Amino acid sequence: GAVVSQHPSRVICKSGTSVKIECRSLDFQATTMFWYRQFPKQSLMLMATSNEGSKATYEQGVEKDKFLINHASLTLSTLTVTSAHPEDSSFYICSAPPGQAPGYTFGSGTRLTVV
């Protein structure tokens, strides 16, 4: 089946530094990828939609300068959390539609802790 590989699975960084999270579609081309974040015991909140070769579309309230998204190829999308602060600590997950299938495939998630 369609697989989305997400790395790293967990990362701890110092406040003020930047962290990059990668998502790769392993056996299909992902022209579109979605980025979510999940706080403890809460739902998955959509942050942005990335499209290969064009600018990402951000949801209301998400700072585009803080959460930089790049989708440079059909198999790779990256999310960079810039100048991270403790309130950015969360679980970040990517997702991509594997063709016309109804259910999208999700990565395994990245636990970001900012200290």
Place this chain on the structure above:
Amino acid sequence: DQQVKQNSPSLSVQEGRISILNCDYTNSMFDYFLWYKKYPAEGPTFLISISSIKDKNEDGRFTVFLNKSAKHLSLHIVPSQPGDSAVYFCAARGTSYDKVIFGPGTSLSVIP
């Protein structure tokens, strides 16, 4: 405005019995409704979907029912097994490649 709602934060069911998870939505333009299963610190796993033009879809122990007039869907798991214990998210999307909107989730515990 929450477009996908799951009003039961948790549900406990005896092993072997039926688990019924409910979901309501407000946007009548959704094309597909989806159920995902999720464990802590992992990505969601797709379980089953239903098109907006159907009223039932079945896959093994999982059946999803859709009532469009009531804007309500439900996931039935029968028989329930301890391995089904997880958080279940109801989700919905529009056309292909459209964003998926998630409900708040229901934590299911299946008691042996």
